[in-house]
Structure formats: C-alpha cells, structure tokens
Amino acid sequence: MQRNLFLGVEAIGQAAIDAGISGIYAYPGTPSTEITEYIQNNKVAVERDIHREWSANEKTALEEALGMSYAGKRSMACMKHVGLNVAADVFMNAAITGIHGGLVITVADDPSQHSSQNEQDSRFYGKFAMIPVFEPSNQQEAYDMTREAFEFSEKTKLPVMIRITTRLAHSRAGVVQKEILPENELKLPENLMQFMLLPAYGRKYYQNLLDKQGWLTELSEKSEFNTFTEGKDKGLGIVTCGIAHNYLMENYPEGKCPYPVVKISQYPVPEKWLKKLENECDELLVIEEGYPLVEELLKDYFEKGTKVCGRLSGVLPRRGELNPDHVAKALGKEKAETFKVPDNLANRPPSLCAGCGHQDTYFALNEVIEEIGDGRVFSDIGCYTLGALPPYNTINTCVDMGASITMAKGASDAGLKPVFAVIGDSTFTHSGITGLLDCVVENTNVNIIIVDNEAVAMTGGQDSSAKGKIEKICEGIGVQPEHIRLFIPLKKNHDEIVEIIKEEMEYDGVSVIIGRRECIQKIARTKKINKAKKQA
Amino acid sequence: MKTDIILAGVGGQGILSIAATLGAAALNENYYLKQAETHGMSQRGGAVVSHLRISDKPIYSDLIPMGEADIILSVEPLESLRYLPYLSQGGSLVTNTTEFKNIPNYPELDKTFEELRKKFKIVQIDADKIARDIGNPKASNMVMLGAASPFINIHDEIIVEGIQTIFKQKGENIVCLNTKAFEAGKKFTGQ
Numbered sequence: 024m025q026r027n028l029f030l031g032v033e034a035i036g037q038a039a040i041d042a043g044i045s046g047i048y049a050y051p052g053t054p055s056t057e058i059t060e061y062i063q064n065n066k067v068a069v070e071r072d073i074h075r076e077w078s079a080n081e082k083t084a085l086e087e088a089l090g091m092s093y094a095g096k097r098s099m100a101c102m103k104h105v106g107l108n109v110a111a112d113v114f115m116n117a118a119i120t121g122i123h124g125g126l127v128i129t130v131a132d133d134p135s136q137h138s139s140q141n142e143q144d145s146r147f148y149g150k151f152a153m154i155p156v157f158e159p160s161n162q163q164e165a166y167d168m169t170r171e172a173f174e175f176s177e178k179t180k181l182p183v184m185i186r187i188t189t190r191l192a193h194s195r196a197g198v199v200q201k202e203i204l205p206e207n208e209l210k211l212p213e214n215l216m217q218f219m220l221l222p223a224y225g226r227k228y229y230q231n232l233l234d235k236q237g238w239l240t241e242l243s244e245k246s247e248f249n250t251f252t253e254g255k256d257k258g259l260g261i262v263t264c265g266i267a268h269n270y271l272m273e274n275y276p277e278g279k280c281p282y283p284v285v286k287i288s289q290y291p292v293p294e295k296w297l298k299k300l301e302n303e304c305d306e307l308l309v310i311e312e313g314y315p316l317v318e319e320l321l322k323d324y325f326e327k328g329t330k331v332c333g334r335l336s337g338v339l340p341r342r343g344e345l346n347p348d349h350v351a352k353a354l355g356k357e358k359a360e361t362f363k364v365p366d367n368l369a370n371r372p373p374s375l376c377a378g379c380g381h382q383d384t385y386f387a388l389n390e391v392i393e394e395i396g397d398g399r400v401f402s403d404i405g406c407y408t409l410g411a412l413p414p415y416n417t418i419n420t421c422v423d424m425g426a427s428i429t430m431a432k433g434a435s436d437a438g439l440k441p442v443f444a445v446i447g448d449s450t451f452t453h454s455g456i457t458g459l460l461d462c463v464v465e466n467t468n469v470n471i472i473i474v475d476n477e478a479v480a481m482t483g484g485q486d487s488s489a490k491g492k493i494e495k496i497c498e499g500i501g502v503q504p505e506h507i508r509l510f511i512p513l514k515k516n517h518d519e520i521v522e523i524i525k526e527e528m529e530y531d532g533v534s535v536i537i538g539r540r541e542c543i544q545k546i547a548r549t550k551k552i553n554k555a556k557k558q559a
Numbered sequence: 560m561k562t563d564i565i566l567a568g569v570g571g572q573g574i575l576s577i578a579a580t581l582g583a584a585a586l587n588e589n590y591y592l593k594q595a596e597t598h599g600m601s602q603r604g605g606a607v608v609s610h611l612r613i614s615d616k617p618i619y620s621d622l623i624p625m626g627e628a629d630i631i632l633s634v635e636p637l638e639s640l641r642y643l644p645y646l647s648q649g650g651s652l653v654t655n656t657t658e659f660k661n662i663p664n665y666p667e668l669d670k671t672f673e674e675l676r677k678k679f680k681i682v683q684i685d686a687d688k689i690a691r692d693i694g695n696p697k698a699s700n701m702v703m704l705g706a707a708s709p710f711i712n713i714h715d716e717i718i719v720e721g722i723q724t725i726f727k728q729k730g731e732n733i734v735c736l737n738t739k740a741f742e743a744g745k746k747f748t749g750q
Binding site for chain 1: 569570578582583586591592593594595596597598599602603604605606610617618619620621622624625626637638640641642643644645646648661662664665666667668671674675678679730
C-alpha cells in the first residue's frame, strides 16, 4: 500500500481534506501551525477552494468554523493549547448548541513547554465541555481518527476535539490515505433555533448534552481506537493514553507486554474496560502525556481500594513530556549506564536573528530605561519575547497574548509611571486592540510600542492580519494622531528612536509608537519562493 | 535491521534535509520510519535535535531511548556533545568541525573530543570545506550524511536514490552536486 511520510500535523490536515471539509480556521501557534499551512498548500484544497486564510485569533477562528457548521458544511478549527483559552467561550457553548455540519477542533498541547508559557492539558477542556475527545497515538491514527471525527461529530451532533501533543505533531511516519469524500451541501439547520442560547433554550440544550453522556461512554467502549489487550501477569494493569502507549510498547520490543493493557484514544473513558482491568489486576499504572487526568479519575480518594500509580503518585514525573525511559523506570526496568554530557557544555538558547529589527528597538528602549530604572516594560508573546534574555534584558513580563498593553494599563492605574508595553503587530490584532481601547477610554498614561515586522514571525512568518492597518486602527479607536509615531528599527536610526520614545514618555496619555521593518526571515523566504516560481 | 540516529545542530542549519533524504530512502526500501523534529521557538538560533529511527519492524516510540542511538550525527561540534546519553555502547559520533558561535561562552572542545575518543568512535570532518571544494557550499549536510553512511544500515545506492528524490525538483545539476558531496563525505570516513 502507498505510504506517504507525514508529520502528525500533516496527517491531520490531509485527513481533514479527505473528510470533505469546506474550511479550516486557525491562528498560528506551535505545535499546531502546520495543519493549516498543509491545507493552504494542498492541491485539492486549492482546487476545491477550501477556506484556508488565517483568522485574527483562536476565538474568531472557532466562531467562524461554527458558522460554517451552521450552514451544514464540515469545518475544522485548530490551535495550540493556550489558544483554546482564547476560544474557551465559544468552545464551551458550542458543546451546548451542538453542530450541524461536522465540526472538529484540533488542539495541540505542548508538554515540556518547548514553545509555550505553560503545559495545560486540553483533555480537561474536553471533559469540562462534555464533548468527545480523540487522542491518536501515532501518525496513522492521527489520519484515521481525524477522518472519522467528522462523521462522529455529525452522528453525535457534537463538536469533536482532537488532542495531540508536540511529539506527535512534529514527528514523521508513513501514513496510508483513504479516498477523498465530497463536501457537504449548503443546508440550514432543521431547527433554526439550534444555535440560540437564550436561557430558556440553553437549559434544554444543556439537558440534551447531559443525556448524551451515557451514549458517548458506550461509543468509547465500542471504539476500535480503545483496546483491551490481555496479559498473563495480573500483578499490574496498565492504562495508556494517546502517544504514551508507544512509550510503554517501546519497552517490549517484540510487542508483547506481560500485563493487561487498556489503551485509551477516545474519551469519555471506556468505563467497561477500566472496570475489567481493575477487577483483574492487583495494582494499576496510568501512563498519560500531560496532566494526570485519568489517574485522578481512577485514584481512590480514601485509599481503601486498588492502588493507582502514575504522575500523581510519583512513579512518573509530575511535569514535562514523557519518554520511553520514564516508562522503563516506572516498570522497574534497570537501564545500563549511559555516556555523560561533558561538564563544559554550554546552553544555546533561542535568540533574535542577526539583523532582526527588534534588536534595534530594544537597544533604543534600553537607553531610555537606563535613565528611569528597570521594571517598567510589559510585553507578551512573539519573537520579541526573546528581549527578556541577554544581551537585551529589556522586557519584564510575558503572560498571554495582548497582556502587554492591559498589564501596563493596570500598572499605570496603580501609579507606576512611565510604563511601556511592547507588542507585535499580529499579537496586537489578535488581542491588543481591546486593551488599547480601554487605555483610550481613560486616556491612561501608557507608551505602547508596536514592534511591527509585518508577519507572525515566531511560527514561521505567516501573514499578519495587522498588515497595513495599524495606524488606522489606532486612530479609529481614538488615539491622538500626533501621538501615533513611526520609526524604522535600524542601527543608523538609533538616536531618532531614542528621541521619539523620550518625547512620548513626556506625554501624559496614550502613545502608540510603531517600529516597522519586515521580518528578515520572511524577506528571505519570500525571495526563495519567488525564485522557485521563476524557475518553474 | 534497525538504525537509530540523533541528528543535532543549530536552528537554521538545515539538519532536516539529512532527515528528509534518509526518510525518502527508507520509504523506497519499504522500511518503517519515525522522525521527530524541533519546530517553533528553538529554531531561532537555538539547539535543535531530530530523532530518526529506521527499522524493518514497526517502530513504537518517536523518541530514541537513552543509550540506544547507533549514531549521533551533528552538523556542529558543540551540539554533537549535547545528546551523548543517547549514544549506545559501540555507537559512533560523526560531527562537522565548523563551529557555530552565537553564544558568548562557547567552550574550547579539543580536549573534550580527545577524552571522548577513548570511549567511542568519533569522526570529525570539515564538511563546509569539503563542500566548498566540490563547488557547492550548500551541500555540507550531504557531506555529513556521506560521512555517517558507513554506520547506517542502508545501502549507499538507496541513500543516493533518496538524494535524487529530495533534490530532483531543483534540477539535475543540484542532484549531481549533492551526490558528489555524499560520496566525498563517505570517502573521508573510509580513510
């Protein structure tokens, strides 16, 4: 059978196309970005003209996907784990409205925080919203489960979450594809009030959701992705979730684990299989990537029942990504001594690229800060967050998208003046505009520096929704035009940039200072693409 | 048959072209393959690593267990040392000698390599120079792949087919240059 090498995220993108989606909606975020990029570059997706433009943020993305579902068509929204916090409002409520066309929400978690500010486990959101969650254990399952998720969504009339983690997202393996399905026809919901959550309707729909829970558990018990594998040694029963299954099986090269194993890839958890395991075995070990969700569920609060081990009990690390070695240790397997890393090894943290405009902005801002003292620069998420590291040491905070402006406002309200906010162009349109409006309404004394590199740079230079609109947005919201300043972040402009920042610092009100120069990585990439086009 | 390779380098050095070439070769041979790579923040000039596993049997873990890598293949000398706990007893380390110094505290490595040489096989190769000499400075990664090839359980012809698969879009000339780079690296290790 023909196999193609796919990253986990690419397998999901391909499966969504093959399931007949009419739209993908997303905001870039590692490790989820390449799902949308894959669809953007896919020939069939282009021919079918599947919607594949970036959205302003995860909330708008999921709402747009839900709108497409309302119109009867299949759609996918995807985001990184913290993106789901942004989309949480629509996420929770879409569970109550249910769907019309199949709606699949892919959320990519980042245990070990390779590129994220936390390692929250999205399965909790799935449980919170009481919707089915699929958690594939490998690339083929990522393809098969995604393709099936749309049908499952239409069958249960609920959104389905696909939860992956960094390792599956960014690991490649051979994947066998199935045939491509046609798109759904445009069609209104049978009940035109299905998406109306006025309390009187909302109560009824919430009851419907509650009534479905038993059925969802039954479907999990019947799912081919949840399995019970017999084992001779009943001293231990093992539960694996998603990709953690691979780390267990890696320890048994011939594929034969001596203990009974329940593999969970579909939630709500398959109660029947877990009860059977508990019945047969002396002790349970839960291996899951992320928070101890299943372990907590099975753990006996008063400790009178079967012992349950895992990340909570401490046999597996509480924090961070799992690997085969953690699981070997939990199974009591002795590992041979390994070579040591030499003592003189130096760390190599990520850094701003040589020639990046953010550097010039930070060096200028540092000169101003030197006079007024440290601790006054609020920032958030993007390449510019690297300004927290040497040699810049400029910014003091990074909490969530847009929090630069709003935290600066709060600090200013408290009396800390002057204060600065450093925010990227794309982060500004993602979640900065409303905060700026708050500042304008009260004419708060804040100095907002928008470091505009005309791209969503950290995730690979996707187009920014902000492009060509920033001054108009600021003016439209009500920032005084004379306090919207522009500079080009280049070494030769250093003195001018310092001067502009100082002038605006003197102003007792809202200043927006825009440093605009395109991301050098994006320029290089565009050149490469254009060259390739010319050759073709 | 099984080969587990740790590919190491600095974000932007293009270690993934090596992984892609071996991936294409493995697929042509109908081998199983898993290859975990680093995306996102670390790509900004930070340390990056890829776990590449090829086998004639199904592979479970995307990550190589500690002490089980047959080869550490690094396109930068400091980075070749970061993942030593993954190297198996009897494994080999193949590294480029061109240093990528984007940190202020880059250590002196000559003595370190001298010490490690007593413990396992090390191939140090100036892949950048060899690539320049054959007229394609961009092909240093294929020089590295060639240098590592004697330790990889895949026939050279199949890897060369992989090179053809990966570079054919860029034209016959580029395929030739990269094949030449591969051969030059292989020759270096052979000596």
